[in-house]
Amino acid sequence: MNVCTLRSLDLQTNNFIEDLQTILQNLSSGCVRNSLQVLDLSYNGITGTLPDLSAFTSLKTLDLSENKLSGKIPEGSSLPFQLESLSIASNSLERGIPKSFWMNACKLKSLDLSYNSFNGELQVLIHHISGCARYSLQQLDLSSNQINGTLPDLSIFSFLEIFDISENRLNGKILKDIRFPTKLRTLRMHSNSLNGVISDFHFSGMSMLEELDLSYNLLALSFAEKWVPPFQLGIIGLGSCKLGSTFPKWIQTQKYFRYLDISNAGVSDNIPEWFWAKLSSQECRTINLSYNNFKGSIPNLHIRNYCSFLFLSSNEFEGPIPPFLRGSINIDLSKNKFNDSVPFICANGIDVTLAHSDLSNNQLSRRIPDCWSNFKALAYVDLSHNNFSAKIPISLGSLVELQALLLRNNSLTEEIPFSLMNCTKLVMLDFRENRLEELVPYWIGSELKELQFLSLQRNHFFGSFPFELCFLQRIQLFDLSLNYLSGRIPKCIKIFTSMTEKASQGFAYHTYTFQKGSTKFSFAYELNANLTWKGVEQMFKNNGLFLLKSIDLSSNHFSGEIPHEIANLIQLVSLNLSRNNFTGKIPSNIGNLASLDFLDFSRNKLLGSIPHSLSQIDRLSVLDLSHNQLSGEIPKSTQLQSFDASRYKDNLDLCGPPLVKSCAQGKPPHEPKVEIQGDEDLLLNRGFYISLIFGFIIGFWGVFGSILIKRTWRHAYFKFMNNLADNIYVKCRRWLRG
Numbered sequence: 001m002n003v004c005t006l007r008s009l010d011l012q013t014n015n016f017i018e019d020l021q022t023i024l025q026n027l028s029s030g031c032v033r034n035s036l037q038v039l040d041l042s043y044n045g046i047t048g049t050l051p052d053l054s055a056f057t058s059l060k061t062l063d064l065s066e067n068k069l070s071g072k073i074p075e076g077s078s079l080p081f082q083l084e085s086l087s088i089a090s091n092s093l094e095r096g097i098p099k100s101f102w103m104n105a106c107k108l109k110s111l112d113l114s115y116n117s118f119n120g121e122l123q124v125l126i127h128h129i130s131g132c133a134r135y136s137l138q139q140l141d142l143s144s145n146q147i148n149g150t151l152p153d154l155s156i157f158s159f160l161e162i163f164d165i166s167e168n169r170l171n172g173k174i175l176k177d178i179r180f181p182t183k184l185r186t187l188r189m190h191s192n193s194l195n196g197v198i199s200d201f202h203f204s205g206m207s208m209l210e211e212l213d214l215s216y217n218l219l220a221l222s223f224a225e226k227w228v229p230p231f232q233l234g235i236i237g238l239g240s241c242k243l244g245s246t247f248p249k250w251i252q253t254q255k256y257f258r259y260l261d262i263s264n265a266g267v268s269d270n271i272p273e274w275f276w277a278k279l280s281s282q283e284c285r286t287i288n289l290s291y292n293n294f295k296g297s298i299p300n301l302h303i304r305n306y307c308s309f310l311f312l313s314s315n316e317f318e319g320p321i322p323p324f325l326r327g328s329i330n331i332d333l334s335k336n337k338f339n340d341s342v343p344f345i346c347a348n349g350i351d352v353t354l355a356h357s358d359l360s361n362n363q364l365s366r367r368i369p370d371c372w373s374n375f376k377a378l379a380y381v382d383l384s385h386n387n388f389s390a391k392i393p394i395s396l397g398s399l400v401e402l403q404a405l406l407l408r409n410n411s412l413t414e415e416i417p418f419s420l421m422n423c424t425k426l427v428m429l430d431f432r433e434n435r436l437e438e439l440v441p442y443w444i445g446s447e448l449k450e451l452q453f454l455s456l457q458r459n460h461f462f463g464s465f466p467f468e469l470c471f472l473q474r475i476q477l478f479d480l481s482l483n484y485l486s487g488r489i490p491k492c493i494k495i496f497t498s499m500t501e502k503a504s505q506g507f508a509y510h511t512y513t514f515q516k517g518s519t520k521f522s523f524a525y526e527l528n529a530n531l532t533w534k535g536v537e538q539m540f541k542n543n544g545l546f547l548l549k550s551i552d553l554s555s556n557h558f559s560g561e562i563p564h565e566i567a568n569l570i571q572l573v574s575l576n577l578s579r580n581n582f583t584g585k586i587p588s589n590i591g592n593l594a595s596l597d598f599l600d601f602s603r604n605k606l607l608g609s610i611p612h613s614l615s616q617i618d619r620l621s622v623l624d625l626s627h628n629q630l631s632g633e634i635p636k637s638t639q640l641q642s643f644d645a646s647r648y649k650d651n652l653d654l655c656g657p658p659l660v661k662s663c664a665q666g667k668p669p670h671e672p673k674v675e676i677q678g679d680e681d682l683l684l685n686r687g688f689y690i691s692l693i694f695g696f697i698i699g700f701w702g703v704f705g706s707i708l709i710k711r712t713w714r715h716a717y718f719k720f721m722n723n724l725a726d727n728i729y730v731k732c733r734r735w736l737r738g
Contacts, residue, residue, distance in 0.1 A: 005035055006032050006035055006036055007035055007036065007037045007038065007058075008036075008037060008038040008039075009027075009036060009038065009039050009040070010038070010040045011040060011041050011044070012040045012041065012042045012043050012044070012063070013042075013043040013044070014044055015044060015045060016041065016044040016045060016046055017044070017045040017046070017047065018046060018047070019046070019047050019048040020041075020046050020047065020048040020049070020050070020051065020064070020067075020069060021048050021049075021051050022048075023041070023046065024051060024053070024056075027039075027056075028055045028056065033055050033056050033057065033058075034057055034058055035058055036056055036058060036059055037058050037059060037060045037061065037082075038059075038060065038061040039056075039059060039061070039062050039063070040061075040063045041063065041064050041067070042063045042064065042065045042066050042067070042087070043065070043066045043067075044066075044067050045067065045068050046064070046067040046068060046069065047067075047068050047069065047070070048069060048070075048071075049069060049070065049071040049072065049073060049074065049093065050064070050069060050073045050077065050088060050093065051074065051077060052074070052076065052077040052078060053077070053078070053079055053080055053083075054078045054079065054080055054081075054104060055080075056080050057080060057081070057082065058080075058082055059080045059082060059083055060082050060083060060084045060085065061083075061084060061085040062083065062085070062086050062087070063085075063087045064087065064088045064091070065087045065088060065089040065090050065091070065112065066089070066090045066091075067090075067091055068091065068092065069088065069091035069092065069093055070091065070092040070093060070094070071093065071094065072093070072094060072095040072096075073093065073097055073098060073101060074098070075098045075100065076098070076100050077098060077100060077101050078100050078101055078102075078103050078104050078105075079101060079102070079104055079105045079108070080104065081104040081105075081106065081107070082107060083104075083105060083107065083108055084107050084108060084109045084110065084136075085108075085109060085110040085111075086108065086110070086111055086112070087110075087112040088112070088113060088116070089112045089113065089114040089115050089116070089141070090114070090115040090116075091115070091116055092116065092117060093113075093116040093117065093118060094116065094117040094118065094119070095117075095118070095119055095120070096118070096119060096120035096124075096125075097113075097118060097120070097125065097128070099128045101128075102128045102129050102131060102132060102133065103131075103132065104132070105129075105132050105133050106132040106133060106136065107133075107136050108129075108132075108133040108136055108137055109136055109137060109138045109139065110137075110138060110139040111129070111133075111137065111139065111140050111141070112139070112141040113141065113142050113145065114141045114142065114143040114144050114145070114164070115143070115144045115145075116144075116145055117145060117146055118142075118145040118146065118147060119145070119146040119147060119148065119169075120147060120148070121147070121148055121149035122142075122147050122148070122149040122150070122151065122152065122165065122168075122170060123149050123150070123152045124149075125142075125147065126152050126154070127152075130156050130157065134156050134157055134158070135158055135159065136159065137157050137159065137160055138159050138160060138161045138162070139160075139161060139162040140157075140160060140162065140163050140164070141162070141164040142164065142165050142168065143164045143165065143166045143167050143168070143188065144166070144167040144168070145167075145168050146168065146169055147165070147168040147169060147170065148168070148169045148170060148171065149170060149171075149172065150170060150171065150172030150173065150174065150175075150194065151165075151170065151172075151174050151178065151189070151194060152178070153175075153178040153179060154178075154179070154180050154181055154184075155178075155179040155180065155181055155182075157181050158181065158183070159181075159183055160181040160183065160184060161181075161183055161184060161185045161186065161208075162184075162185060162186040163180075163181075163184060163186065163187055163188070164186070164188040165188070165189050165192070166188045166189060166190045166191050166192070166213065167190070167191040167192075168191075168192055169192065169193070170189070170192035170193065170194050171192070171193040171194065171195075172194065172195070173194075173195050173196040174194055174195070174196035174197075174198065174202075174219070175196070176196075176197070176199070176201070177201075178202070179202065179204070180202060180203070180206060182205040182206055182207075182208070183208055184206055184208065184209055185208050185209060185210050185211065186209075186210065186211040187209065187211065187212050187213070187214075188211070188213045188237075189213065189214055189217065190213045190214060190215040190216050190217070190237055190239075191215070191216045191217075192216075192217050193217065193218060194217040194218065194219055195217070195218040195219060196219060196220075197219070197220045197221070197222050198214065198219055198220070198221050198222070198241075199221075199222050199223065200223045200224055200227045200229075203229060203230065203231070204230070205230065206230055206231055207230040207231055208231065209230075209231035209233065210231070210232070210233060210234050210235070211233065211234060211235040212231075212233055212235065212236055212237065212238075213235065213237030214237065214238055214241055215237040215238060215239035215240055215241065215261055216239055216240045217240065217241065219241045219242070220241065220242040220243075221238065221241055221242070221243055221244075221248075222244075223248075223250055225249065227250055228250070228253050229250055229253060229254070232254060232255055232256055233254050233256075233257050234256055234257055234258055234259070235257065235258070235259040236251070236254065236257050236259065236260045236261065236262075237259070237261045238261060238262050238265060239261040239262065239263045239264060239265070239288065240263070240264045240265070241262075241265055242265065242266050243262060243265040243266060243267055244266070244267070245266065245267060245268045245269060246267065246269045247267060247269045247270075247271060247272055247275070248262070248267075251275070252272075252274055252275075252278070257284075258283055258284055258285040258286070259285055259286045260286070260287050260288065261286070261288040262288070262289060262292070263288045263289060263290040263291050263292070263311070264290070264291040264292065265292055266292070267292040267293065267294065268292070268293035268294075268295070269293075269294065269295070270294070270295050270296040271289070271294055271296070271298075273299065276298070276299055276301055277301070279301075279307060284307040284308070285307065285308050285309065286307065286308065286309040286310075286311075287307050287309070287310050287311065288309075288311040289311065289312050289315065290311045290312060290313040290314050290315070290332070291313070291314045291315075292314075292315055293315060293316055294312070294315040294316060294317060295315075295316045295317070295318075296316075296317070296318065296319075297317065297318055297319030297320070298312075298317060298319070298321075298322050298325075299322065300322040300323060300324065300343070301322070301324050302324070307328055308328060308329045308330065309328065309329065309330045309331075310325065310328045310330070310331045310332070311331075311332045312331075312332065312333050312336065313332045313333065313334045313335050313336070313358070314334070314335040314336075315335075315336055316336065316337060317333070317336040317337065317338060318336070318337040318338065318339065319338065319339065319340070320338070320339070320340035320341075320342070320343045320344070321333060321338050321340065321341055321343060321344035321359070322343065322344065323343050323344055323347030325344060326344065326347065326352050326353075326354050327352070327353055327354075328353070328354060329353055329354065329355050329356065329523070330354075330355060330356040330523065331354065331356070331357055331358070332358045333358065333359050333362070334358045334359065334360040334361045334362070334382070335360070335361040335362075336361075336362055337362065337363050338359070338362040338363065338364060339362070339363045339364060339365070340364070341359060341364050341368075341369060342369050342371075345369040345371050345372065346369050346371035352374050352375055352376070352377075353377060354375055354377065354378055355377045355378060355379050355380070355401075355512060355523065356378075356379060356380040356512075356523070356525060357378065357380065357381055357382070358380070358382040359382065359383055359386070360382045360383060360384040360385050360386070360406070361384070361385040361386070362385075362386055363386070363387065364383070364386040364387065364388060365386070365387035365388065365389070366387075366388070366389065366390070367388065367389065367390040367391075367393070368383060368388050368390075368392065368393050368396075368407075368412075369393065370393035370394065370395045371395060372393065372395040372396050372398055372399055373395050373398040375399060376400075376401070377401055378399050378401060378402060379401050379402060379403045379404070379425075379512035379525075380402075380403060380404045380512070380525055381396075381399070381402065381404070381405050381406070382404070382406040383406065383407050383410070384406045384407060384408040384409055384410070384430070385408070385409045385410075386409075386410055387410065387411065388407070388410040388411065388412060389410070389411040389412065389413065390412070390413060390414075391412065391413060391414040391415075391417070392407065392412055392414075392416060392417050392420075392436075393417070394417045394419045395419075396417070396419065396420060396423075397417060397418075397419025397420050397421070397422045397423060398419070398422070399423055400422060400423065400424075400425070401425060401512065402423045402425060402426060403425050403426060403427045403428070403450075403510065403512055404426070404427055404428040404510075404525075404527060405420075405423070405426065405428070405429055405430070406428065406430045407430065407431050407434065408430045408431065408432045408433050408434070408455070408530065409432070409433040409434075410433075410434055411434065411435055412431070412434040412435060412436055413434075413435045413436065413437070414436070414437065414438070415436065415437065415438040415441075416431065416436060416438075416441050416444075418441075418443070421441075421443045421447040421448070423448070424447060424448060424449070424450065425450055426448050426450060426451055427450055427451065427452050427453065427510060427527070428451075428452065428453040428454075428527055428529070429444070429448070429451060429453070429454050429455070430453065430454075430455045430529060431455065431456055431459065432455040432456060432457035432458055432459070432479065432530065433457065433458045433459075434458075434459055435459065435460055436456070436459040436460060436461065437459070437460040437461060437462070438461065438462075438463075439461065439462065439463040439466070440456065440461050440463065440465070440466055440469070440480065440485070441466075442466040442468040442469075443468070444466075444468075444469060444472075445466060445468035445469040445470065445471040445472050446468045446471055448472070449471065449472075449473070449474070450474060451472050451474065451475060452474050452475060452476045452477070452498070453475075453476060453477040453527065453529055454472070454475060454477065454478055454479065455477065455479040455529060455530075456479065456480050456483065457479045457480070457481045457482050457483075457532075457552070458481070458482040458483075459482075459483055460483065460484060461480070461483040461484065461485060462483070462484040462485065462486070463485065463486070463487075464485065464486060464487035464488075465480075465485060465487060465488070465489055465490060465553075465558070467490045467492055470490060470492035470493055470495050470496070471495075472496065473495060473496065473497035473498060474497070474498045475496050475498055475499070476498050476499070476548065476549050476550070477529055477531070477548060477549070477550050478496070478550065478551045478552070479531070479550070479551075479552040480552070480553050480556065481532070481552040481553060481554040481555050481556070481576065482554070482555045482556075483555075483556055484556065484557060485553075485556040485557065485558060486556065486557040486558060486559065487558065487559065487560075488558070488559065488560035488561075488563075489553070489558060489560070489562070489563055489566070490563070491563045491565045492565075493551075493563065493565060493566060493569075494563075494565035494566070494568040494569070496551075496569055498549065498571075499549045499551075499569035499570075499571050499572050500568060500569055500570055500571060501571060502571055510524065510525055510526075510527055511523060511524050511525070512525065528540065531548070531550060531552075531574075532552070532576075547573070548573055548574065549569075549571050549572050549573045549574070549595075550572070550573060550574035550575075550576075550598075551566075551569075551572065551574070551575050551576070552574070552576040553576070553577055553580070554576045554577060554578045554579050554580070554600065555578070555579040555580075556579075556580055557580065557581060558577070558580040558581065558582060559580070559581040559582065559583065560582065560583065560584070561582065561583060561584035561585070562577060562582050562584070562586065562587055562601075562606075563587070564587040564588070564589055566587065567587055567589040567590055567591075567592040567593055568592070569593065570592055570593060570594060570595065571595050572593050572595060572596060573595055573596065573597050573598070574596070574597060574598040574599075575593070575596060575598070575599050575600070576598070576599075576600045577600065577601055577604070578600040578601060578602040578603050578604070578624065579602070579603045579604075580603075580604055581604065581605060582601070582604040582605065582606060583604075583605045583606065583607070584606065584607070584608075585606065585607065585608035585609075585611075586601065586606055586608070586610065586611055586614070586625075586630075587611070588611045588613060589611075589613060590611055590613055590614050590617075591611065591612075591613025591614055591615070591616040591617060592613070593617060594616070594617055594618075594619070595619060596617050596619060596620055597619055597620065597621050597622065598620075598621070598622045599617075599620060599622065599623050599624070600622070600623075600624040601624070601625050601628070602624040602625060602626045602627050602628070603626070603627040603628075604627075604628055605628065605629060606625075606628040606629065606630060607628070607629040607630065607631065608630065608631065608632075609630065609631060609632035609633070610625065610630060610632070610634055610635055610640075610654075611635075612635045614635065614640065615635045615636070615637030615639055615640050616637075617639065618639060620639055623640070623643050623647055624647050625647060625648055625651070626646065626647055626648060626649045626650055626651070627649070627650040627651075628650070628651050629651065629652075629653075630648075630651040630653070630654045631651070631652075631653030631654060632653070632654065632655070632663075633655055633656040633663045634648065634654060634655070634656040634657065634658075634659065636656070636657075641657050641658055642658075643658065644658065645658045645659050645660070
């Protein structure tokens, strides 16, 4: 093929790691630069920065997205005169873009600079781009950069259809008289710090607008009461915008929206009936009304089209949960005042597609309904912080897709049902703060092999630590604290494999797959867990939870020695064994736990010296060894001396900084020989009491034995006692008279 006639070159996803300057020089050295119209180098590992491109006189489309370009675009660089589409999205280009870059871009229709680190003021950037492209530009994506300033008048772009400035650093007030282009179909400005008032004036003539996202700014919307928008929106994003206290009436005019977010919008009102009716007449994907003050009950409707995602959290909804919500895929009804879950869980004749259900922090009471067998796709159930009582229903064990079951902070009683061993995909089991009792089920370890987070804190479990729990190789948070467990910690705890491995970088997503008909959907969800962290109850979410590797066995009746094998868990971040009956020495290899941030062995019966290896844990921010029987000198290190003396108190033979008690000079640290010393004291005490008893017997019988045996001595003794009594009597009478 004659390269001089090459018009399109597609090299995307070829793992190129060359410098862009070199690639372009090779292409421009011949006649290709005059013929090439389309160049796609996306999804490679190309480095360098964006050089001058004006040599490619025929180039119309250039795609350099998803590479490793970095640095600043050099001064003097410019685009080809014929260029219509440029994408340099998802690189690491930074700082401002020189004015020269836009000088020849008079035919530019599509410009994508998203997901870089460009900065500078938006007004200046818009001014430079509009100099030549104001009559050609149709798509402008500047999202996910560091661009600042406020919003300029965009109406100068006569043909602009898509404008995205979301996730930048815009601030300042939006002026009352600026306008948007009338041909705009997509307007995204979410996740900035813009303020001011958006009125119906700003949207005059915008009949083509289909997507509007102003969420997560400091904006207020003020529309005339009877305003009828000129557009029909499919996507309405107004989260965190101030909409007024009443439900926005203009939404009633929108016939086709599939996405609506008016969360945290300051609305305090009942939701009008027309809104719920509208959901049955259109294809609804996501509705987010969370963090407002919506009141009243939700009517029980017969709806054909269900919202896939329905978020009603943190409002004042009350009454029973209506059955039609079972048709959603993901619902969040948490932090409301719902008081009856039976209609929702036990209804018949309604399609059940639910995969994610959060009913936490409501006023649900009595028994948890035992009607879960119809929820075949359910992967996440949160019933925490309600008033449920009685036993956990057996039918929960029919949820074979279940990955997270959160029942914390209720009043549940009796044992954990055996049926839950069928839920082999469980990642989280959180039953803390209930009244559950019996033994900790052994099958949690032998059957729930995927479990990463187990919390049974503050219940009434008793018995020993089942060795089968050691099979939880993926466990990251293991909390059995505040129960009545006893016995020894098994040495097999060393096979908590996840606590020996460093967590991978990146966000910790948990996902489930949902199938509707022949189509499969994959959804990510968040996990959260409460943990007593550094003496304070805290909630960990997302990546914070994923990075936390914790064992808490505190406030039980465990005894015996702390197994040395626990030091194999080298990625452990938190270890709390306080308030038990552990004896023996602190494991000498405790310093292997180099990732420890929190260590509490307080209120046990530990003895011996503090291991020197403990001073090697340089990340340790909380340490408590108080109320034990430790002895000797506290190892000298910047780390151990930095803790308050109270962290070592009530160890009578412990000495050295930070304690006031100093150690004896020139003597090795004292190791108390408790057992030998106890024997010596015992012998001393026995000898003393034996001598005392023999002395009493000899003295008593030496005097009184003689009196009893010899009559003359006995008469003399009693005569002496009588005379003594008479003398005392006479002297007392004389003293009383005078």
